[in-house]
Amino acid sequence: MSYQMKGLLYEGKAKKIYETDVDDIVIIEYKDDATAFDGTKRGIINEKGIVNNKISNHFFKLLESKGIPTHFIEQIDERRTAVKKVEIIPVEVIVRNIAAGSLCKRLGLEEGTALKRPVLEFCYKNDALHDPQINEYHILALELATEEEINKVKEYSFKINQILREYLKEVNIDLVDFKLEFGRYKSSIILADEISPDTCRFWDMNTKEKLDKDRFRRDLGNVEEAYKEVLKRLGL
Amino acid sequence: MSYQMKGLLYEGKAKKIYETDVDDIVIIEYKDDATAFDGTKRGIINEKGIVNNKISNHFFKLLESKGIPTHFIEQIDERRTAVKKVEIIPVEVIVRNIAAGSLCKRLGLEEGTALKRPVLEFCYKNDALHDPQINEYHILALELATEEEINKVKEYSFKINQILREYLKEVNIDLVDFKLEFGRYKSSIILADEISPDTCRFWDMNTKEKLDKDRFRRDLGNVEEAYKEVLKRLGL
Numbered sequence: 409m410s411y412q413m414k415g416l417l418y419e420g421k422a423k424k425i426y427e428t429d430v431d432d433i434v435i436i437e438y439k440d441d442a443t444a445f446d447g448t449k450r451g452i453i454n455e456k457g458i459v460n461n462k463i464s465n466h467f468f469k470l471l472e473s474k475g476i477p478t479h480f481i482e483q484i485d486e487r488r489t490a491v492k493k494v495e496i497i498p499v500e501v502i503v504r505n506i507a508a509g510s511l512c513k514r515l516g517l518e519e520g521t522a523l524k525r526p527v528l529e530f531c532y533k534n535d536a537l538h539d540p541q542i543n544e545y546h547i548l549a550l551e552l553a554t555e556e557e558i559n560k561v562k563e564y565s566f567k568i569n570q571i572l573r574e575y576l577k578e579v580n581i582d583l584v585d586f587k588l589e590f591g592r593y594k595s596s597i598i599l600a601d602e603i604s605p606d607t608c609r610f611w612d613m614n615t616k617e618k619l620d621k622d623r624f625r626r627d628l629g630n631v632e633e634a635y636k637e638v639l640k641r642l643g644l
Numbered sequence: 645m646s647y648q649m650k651g652l653l654y655e656g657k658a659k660k661i662y663e664t665d666v667d668d669i670v671i672i673e674y675k676d677d678a679t680a681f682d683g684t685k686r687g688i689i690n691e692k693g694i695v696n697n698k699i700s701n702h703f704f705k706l707l708e709s710k711g712i713p714t715h716f717i718e719q720i721d722e723r724r725t726a727v728k729k730v731e732i733i734p735v736e737v738i739v740r741n742i743a744a745g746s747l748c749k750r751l752g753l754e755e756g757t758a759l760k761r762p763v764l765e766f767c768y769k770n771d772a773l774h775d776p777q778i779n780e781y782h783i784l785a786l787e788l789a790t791e792e793e794i795n796k797v798k799e800y801s802f803k804i805n806q807i808l809r810e811y812l813k814e815v816n817i818d819l820v821d822f823k824l825e826f827g828r829y830k831s832s833i834i835l836a837d838e839i840s841p842d843t844c845r846f847w848d849m850n851t852k853e854k855l856d857k858d859r860f861r862r863d864l865g866n867v868e869e870a871y872k873e874v875l876k877r878l879g880l
């Protein structure tokens with residue numbers, strides 16, 4: 409099927425969202441822009457948009473095949489994908505298997521410490537408040553989601569972790585942590601946004617080399633190469 | 645019964661804990677020392693120790709009578725109380741009915757906003773890390789408590805909120821929020837530490853006047869008088 413691209417609905421830090429001629433379908437366009445540390449660090453990662461579009465669609469198709477409902481419809485071209493238009497729940501879900509990044513600072517853990525159990529965190533997606541960490545009671549009190557929706561989001565998130573972890577193990581990648589966004593579509597909850605080296609921490613299982621946005625955040629060099637290495641390992 | 649006071653076990657910011665001649669019983673001694681903002685602000689609130697000892701014991705007896713197991717045994721003198729010695733779970737539980745303090749800053753709420761539902765928060769009791777906010781998954785991953793223990797802690801905390809809120813309403817006080825600590829005693833979970841104007845926010849229901857440690861934190865004056873006003877309203 410083909411969709412006619414209409415007006416720009418929203419331009420975010422990494423993607424643009426366009427309306428289409430179909431009411432509940434939008435087109436995501438992946439940019440090369442990279443930001444970090446609450447938008448204070450900015451840069452370009454060459455061809456990131458192309459790589460992330462491919463990687464994210466690959467994961468979304470995998471997840472759909474394993475029973476996770478997602479917004480994915482079809483890839484349109486190298487940077488663009490048609491997806492179901494959702495009402496985004498303004499809560500980011502982070503799932504962690506290995507301590508890294510902000511968790512280490514907050515809890516005094518050494519980067520690389522394996523967590524005894526996967527840790528799920530919620531952040532209030534609110535730039536003005538700098539995406540504060542919240543819990544289920546905050547979500548309910550602020551009426552960001554219902555209890556039923558929270559339970560679905562948790563169930564899907566842990567299942568996604570299991571699916572991706574096993575899958576990435578086969579290509580010698582540790583899934584350290586990742587961020588998800590969910591949305592409401594026709595009165596059900598589906599996975600939206602993206603899953604890519606921008607939103608995950610991927611480590612080579614043997615060398616522990618970082619294959620994700622931490623290379624940009626921490627100026628580790630070979631950022632573009634790391635993103636393409638993930639693409640290659642996924643056979644894309 | 646009488647207990648012989650033995651060596652000092654621990655001196656905290658507001659209390660001292662002494663061993664007794666009985667193995668699993670300790671004596672809490674309430675001090676007049678007040679601290680705030682992570683220990684950076686320090687002072688003395690005259691007779692606070694006497695007032696808090698009375699208020700806390702009063703609440704603990706009330707809670708016991710309503711089915712909440714607590715560490716309370718008996719008051720020894722104006723500043724001292726015998727309690728069951730517990731292994732403290734290093735997690736502070738905060739229950740909030742009305743937005744105040746750090747919650748307002750974090751979530752962009754105006755102080756005094758009634759929350760649609762009581763909000764429960766966990767903090768990791770760790771001075772070096774500045775008591776970071778955590779959730780149930782962090783508690784499990786760090787093995788600070790078991791899932792069963794967390795469920796008991798949540799059940800008790802919400803029940804305590806209900807009991808104290810109704811009780812304080814009768815003396816024209818809004819229970820804005822409060823902090824609890826629980827401990828392990830003979831393989832069950834009981835309420836420990838204290839419940840006082842040091843650990844709660846109490847507002848006069850009509851004037852919204854603060855009757856708690858915020859008078860000290862924010863230099864509002866009449867700190868001692870506010871603590872004694874709570875004492876008086878409780879009929880103590």
Ligand SMILES: Nc1ncnc2c1ncn2[C@@H]1O[C@H](COP(=O)(O)OP(=O)(O)O)[C@@H](O)[C@H]1O
Nearest residue numbers: 420421422423425479491492493494496600601
């Ligand atoms: N299926 C979808 N329907 C509607 N909005 C979506 C969908 N998937 C993702 N979004 C939203 O589109 C935006 C994606 O752009 P991005 O550059 O990541 O934005 P941001 O800078 O806000 O993170 C995000 O706000 C995201 O929540």
Ligand SMILES: Nc1ncnc2c1ncn2[C@@H]1O[C@H](COP(=O)(O)OP(=O)(O)O)[C@@H](O)[C@H]1O
Nearest residue numbers: 656657658659661715727728729730732836837
């Ligand atoms: N029943 C109890 N058994 C053992 N320890 C307790 C009990 N009740 C409270 N405590 C602990 O005793 C200390 C009380 O002193 P406090 O001055 O409040 O300390 P802190 O500065 O650590 O908050 C706290 O560490 C508290 O966790």
Ligand SMILES: [Mg+2]
Nearest residue numbers: 420421422601
């Ligand atoms: Mg985004």
Ligand SMILES: [Mg+2]
Nearest residue numbers: 656657658837
């Ligand atoms: Mg204390």
